[in-house]
Amino acid sequence: MRKHIIYLVTALLFLSGCESSQDMFKRQQALNVEQNEMLAEEQGVRCEMMSRTGSNRKTKVCRTIEQIKKDEEVAQNTLKRLRKPEITRDN
Numbered sequence: 001m002r003k004h005i006i007y008l009v010t011a012l013l014f015l016s017g018c019e020s021s022q023d024m025f026k027r028q029q030a031l032n033v034e035q036n037e038m039l040a041e042e043q044g045v046r047c048e049m050m051s052r053t054g055s056n057r058k059t060k061v062c063r064t065i066e067q068i069k070k071d072e073e074v075a076q077n078t079l080k081r082l083r084k085p086e087i088t089r090d091n
Contacts, residue, residue: 047062063071 044065045062046065046068047060049058050061051058
């Protein structure tokens with residue numbers, strides 16, 4: 001009977017130790033996320049949820065401000081090129 005009590009106490013101590021280590025891991029993970037967000041803000045990185053064409057599933061996309069400006073410029077140039085009337089010649 002005494003062995004069963006010792007096993008029970010040992011198991012309870014083991015399980016409580018596992019639970020506390022998971023809490024520490026979750027806190028550390030949350031801290032890392034906050035640090036990454038602060039670093040991103042300092043470096044000028046912006047993150048947003050975007051979905052690909054033809055998909056409803058959104059993913060997180062992070063880009064620097066320079067990348068965002070360059071993408072906007074490329075998109076504007078593409079629109080200008082597509083709107084420009086083309087001259088076709090009959091051969």
